Amino acid sequence: MAVTEIDIRKIADLARLSLADEEVPMMTAQLNSILAHMDVLTKVNTEESIDGVIDDVIAGVKLTSDLKDTGAPLRGDAVAPVQMNTTAPLLAPESEDGFILVPRLSTHEDM
C-alpha cells in the first residue's frame, strides 16, 4: 500500500502538524520505505486460534495474571485528587479569571 503526498497531507492535518511543502516529498518517501518493511506482516498467519492469547493481549500487553482475571482496577468514589504544587491557570501559557485562554476557532459560530 503506497502512501501518496496527498495522504501525507491528510494525515498531517489529522495530527495537527503542518509540513512545509519542501518536507512533504521526503516524508512521503521515508514513510513508504518504513511501511514497506511492515508488509512482511501480511504474510504471517494469525488465523490459527490464538483467541485466548489475543484476549490476553487485548490492550497490546500480555495481561499479568491478576489483571487478566480481575480486569481494570477500580477506585473508590472519594474526592481525593492527586496534589499539584500549582494551579491549572498558572501552568497555562495564557489564562484569565481562572479560565485557560486559546485563540478562537475561526469557523466557530455563536449559537
Place this chain on the structure above:
Amino acid sequence: MRNIIDMANEAVERATDARFGRDGLNIVVATNHESSIANAERVALAYGRGDAMSLPGVAIAVKDNIATLDMPTTCGSRILAGYVSPYEATAITKLRANGAIVVAKTNMDEFAMGSSTETSAYGPTHNPVDPERSPGGSSGGSAAAVAAGITDISLGSETGGSVRQPAAFCGVVGVKPTYGRISRFGLVAFGSSLDQIGVFARSVRDAAIATYTMAGSDPNDSTSASVPVPSMPEPVEAYRGRTLDGVTIGIPREYFPSSLDSDVRARCDVAIEVMRGLGAKIVDVSLPHTELAIPVYYIIAPAEASSNLARFDGVRYGRRAGDVSDLRAMYELTRSRGFGAEVKRRILIGTYVLSHGYYDAYYKKAQSVRALITRDFDSVFASGVDALFTPTTPTPAFRIGAVTDPYEMYMSDIFTVTANLAGIPAMSLPIGRVGGLPIGGQIMARHFDEPRMFHVAAALEAALGAEAHA
C-alpha cells in the same frame, strides 16, 4: 561510611560540571543545587535517626521524561522547554523515600524516540568511552552519566530497548523490569503498552536494589501489577563463587544470525562458556517470530505515541506558538515548531496505521503478531528454560551522525524490542570489548522473574570480573 552530605555535594558538583559542558559530553540537561543539598540534609537526618532506607544518600540522575518536582521535565523537546511538573513520578517518590538524592536530569532522544540520543533538542550526547560515538538511546544521557561516573545509579526508560542498548554501548548494567513492575505514573508516555522505567548502574546488585525500591503496585497506574516485590538482593560477597547449578540457559538461534559480527559472537561465546563453567545447562532454543519484532514494534509504538503526544498542543502547559489568530494555526505551529523530525515521522506513521481503512491491516495485525512473539517466549520458558542469553546489540556503539536512514537506526534494537513486546524482564551487562568498545550480553527471564534474571547476571558478572571491561 562517608558523610551523606559530602557525597551529595560531590555528586551535585559533578552534575553541575557536566551540565555546563565541562566534559563536552552533553549528558546533563538540568540540575538544582539548592534542592539536592536540602534533600541530602533531610536524608542525613533520617539516616541518623536510623530510618530504614535502601539507597541512603545515593545520588541518582534521572532521564528527562520522568516527572520531578525540583527540575524541569522536557523530554528533550522544545515543546516542553521550561516545563516543571507540578507532581512527581511515583518511582521518584519511592526512591526519595528510600534516601536517594536526585542530582540531575539527563539528555535523551526527543520523547524517547531514537536509538542514539541524537534527536534531542539539546543536541547529541557523547559516549564517555569514545566521545565521537553515540551512547545509544533513547536513554543515552542516563547511561553516560553512570559510565562517566557522575552518579552510580541513573534512571532511564524503555519502550523498545532504550535502556539496554545504551547500557551495552556505554559498558554499564541496564535493566528493563517486567511491564507493570514499576509504576508508569509520572513517566511521560510514548508507547503505553511498552513503556517501563529502567535502571542503569555499575553493578548488577545496585541495579537490582534500585529496581526493587521502585517496584510495587500503584493505585495511580491501572497497568501496574499487584505482584509482591522480591526481597532485596544479598550483599555482593554472596555472589562470589555463586554457581548456576540447576539453571537452564536458553540460547535463541535467531539472535545469533550468520550475519552477526564475529567479534561480538566471540565475546558472547566466552560468556556462554563461563556460565556453563558455573554449572548452567546450556540449550539451543528458537523464538521463530523474532524477525517480525521490528515491523511489529514500529507499528504499535508510533500508533500509541501519535495518540499520547496529542496532548502537546500548547493549550494547558509547555510552549505555545504566539503569533497566531486562529486555534488551528496555533495547534499546527506549536506542534510543528515544537517537535523534531523523528517525532513528526513517528506521529505520522502512527496516525496512518490507526486511520480509517488501515487499522485492521496494520495495527490490529501487529497486535496479533505481537501475541505470537509473546507466545514464543512462553513456550520456551514452559519447556524448562529459566533464562535466555543473547547479545544485547548487533554491533558496538556507532559514530554520531553515521546512521542516517531511519530504518537502519531502528534495526539496532533488533535484539531488544522483543522483550518490550512480550513484557518480560530483560537486562544487559558488560561482557567484554570489541575494538576497545563495550559489548553487552542480554539476560531475559519470565514475567516477574527478576530474581532469576539478576541471579544469572550477578553470577556471570562476578565470574567475568575485569574481563567484562577488557
Place this chain on the structure above:
Amino acid sequence: MTDWSSKYEMVVGLEVHVQLKTRSKAFCGCSADFGAPPNFNTCPVCLALPGALPVLNAEAVRLAVRAAIALECTINLKSVFARKNYFYPDLPKGYQISQYDQPLAVRGTLHARIPGETATHDIAITRLHMEEDAGKSVHDRYPHKTAIDLNRAGVPLIEIVSEPDIRSASEAGAYLRTLKQILEYADVSDVSMEEGSLRVDANVSARLHGATALGTKTEVKNVNSFSAVERSLQSEFERQCAMLDRGEAVRQETMIWDASRGTVRPARSKEESHDYRYFPDPDLPPLILDPDYVKRLRHTLPEMPQQLRERFSTEFGIDGAELDAVTAEPRLAAYFEGVARAHGDARAAAKWVMGELAAALKETGTGIRDFPVRAPQLAELLDMVRDGKLSHTAAKSVFTAMRSSGKSAPVVAAEMSVTQVGDDSQIEQWIDEVFAELPSETARFRAGEKKLTGVLVGAVMKKSKGRADPKKVNAILGKFAG
C-alpha cells in the same frame, strides 16, 4: 403548510449523553460537582499533564450497569475502553476515553409512553457505553478568544444510542421523557437538560412510506429541551421532505436548532468527517464484571416505571392522570402505595397525592423523602375523612398542621377542635339556632326557595366553626324544605 407525513416517513435515532451522579470524576479523584470556580476541580490526570494516567471510578461503573439493567440491556461482562482521537481545546488529552467495539451493554429496549395512550412504543436500544465528558468552552467572554474550563473534563457519562425506530416527533419526545424517568428510577443521574446532565443529539432522515432503505440522515444538535427536540425534528423532517419532493438529494450534515427562529439550519463550521482512529486504550485493562455483582445490582433496582404502572393499574385500579402522577418518581410511588394500602381507597389516596401533597412539596421545595408527614399518617388522616370525623376542608388544615408539628391526624384535629361533628342532634340544634337567627330566610326556604339552602348551610357551618359535617347538614336541612 404541507402535511408531508402522508407521503413520507420520519426515521429518527437518538443519541443521549447522561452524566452519572458520582462524587468524583471517571478516571481521577477530582470532584465531579459543578459550581466551582473555573479549573478548580483539576489534577494532573484530567489536565492531561505529561505522565498522568487514568484509574476507573467504581461508582461510575455501578451507575452505568444500573442504567443498562434498567434499560433491559445485555451486559457485556468484559468491555473495553477505547481512545477516540480528535483535537479540541476542551479535550485535554487530544482523545476521549470511551468504548467502541466492546461496549458495556447492548440490545436493550425502552418502552416509550405517549400520555393518553395505553400501549407503549417499544424502541430498541443499540448500545450503552461509558465515556468521559469534555470540558466547557466559552466563546463570547473574551474577544477573539475561547475560554476553557476543565472542571467538567473527566466527569463520567453514559452514551445511550437508540436504533432508528422512532417514527415521529412526539414519539421522540416520549422516548426522552420515558428515558429520563427510567434513569431517575435507577437513581443514576439528575437527568436535567437545563443543567446539562442530559444531552440529546438526533439523527433524522425521511423516506417514502413503504420504503425499506434508509434515507440520508442529518444530525440535529443544540437542542435544550424535550419540546425543542420535537419541534426541531419536525422542522428538519419537513425540510428534507421538501427537498426530496423537489428531486434534490439530502446532504449528510450537522444541523443546528435555532430556537429563536424555530428552524434548523446547517452548522456553519463544516466539521470535517472525523477519523477518530479508535484503538483500545493501553492505559486501562478491560473492565471485567463479576456476574454475581450484576445480579446483585439487578436486585437493588426498584421496579421500573413500566412494571410499576401495570401493577398499580391492576391492583389499585387507577389510570390516566392519577397513574402518571403517582408513578412520577419511585419514592413518590412508594409513598402512594403505602397510603393506598393502609387507607384502602387508592383513588382517594391518588387524589390527595396529586392535590394537597403535590402542592405542599412544591411549596417547601423538599422531596418526598424529607416530607414530615409519613405515609401511614396520611392514611390515618384519610381514614378520618372517610369516617366522617373530618370535613374535607378541615382535613386540609389538619394536614398543614401535621406538616409543621409532626403529630398524628387525630391529635392535631383534637388540638384544633376541628373534629367534624356528625352527631345528628348537635346539628339539629345548630339548625334550630340558625332558624331563630334568620327568620325571613328560613320562612322562604321552608316555603320552597331551594336556593336559600346555601345561605342556611353556610350559617350552620359558621355557627359550628366549620366543624359540622356539611353532608349531614344538607341532609337534615332538606327535611325542612318545603
